[in-house]
Amino acid sequence: MPITATEASRLSRRTGLAEDQFCSKDESGIRRLLNNQQTKACVFLATTSDLPTAPGICSVYDSRPLGCRTYPVILDEKDLAILDELCPHTSEFDEPSEDDGHRLLNLESKLQQ
Numbered sequence: 521m522p523i524t525a526t527e528a529s530r531l532s533r534r535t536g537l538a539e540d541q542f543c544s545k546d547e548s549g550i551r552r553l554l555n556n557q558q559t560k561a562c563v564f565l566a567t568t569s570d571l572p573t574a575p576g577i578c579s580v581y582d583s584r585p586l587g588c589r590t591y592p593v594i595l596d597e598k599d600l601a602i603l604d605e606l607c608p609h610t611s612e613f614d615e616p617s618e619d620d621g622h623r624l625l626n627l628e629s630k631l632q633q
């Protein structure tokens with residue numbers, strides 16, 4: 521999950537963790553949340569299993585990044601908001617709106633700051 525510098529600072533304050541304990545920059549300079557080596561899930565997902573269907577709860581739910589709040593809405597290659605077909609729960613969500621697309625484009629512009 522990509523996160524902004526502001527979101528990384530907020531998560532660091534909230535958890536007491538150094539940023540490099542929960543995110544790293546990819547080759548484009550975008551910060552991304554790290555996965556736990558055992559569970560293969562986000563480091564903040566409280567779960568004990570590496571099964572994709574395993575129950576889990578976000579341990580930073582109130583401070584979760586915008587990308588987490590909007591998922592499974594993502595941008596396609598034309599920058600249109602769509603539901604991520606990899607998410608097994610898309611049928612529980614409404615079709616994305618134009619506003620969703622604008623929100624994600626705005627987020628995208630902040631990711632490399």
Ligand code: SF4
Binds near residue numbers: 566
């Ligand atoms: S919602 Fe929480 S557990 Fe899920 S990716 Fe975001 S920060 Fe991680």
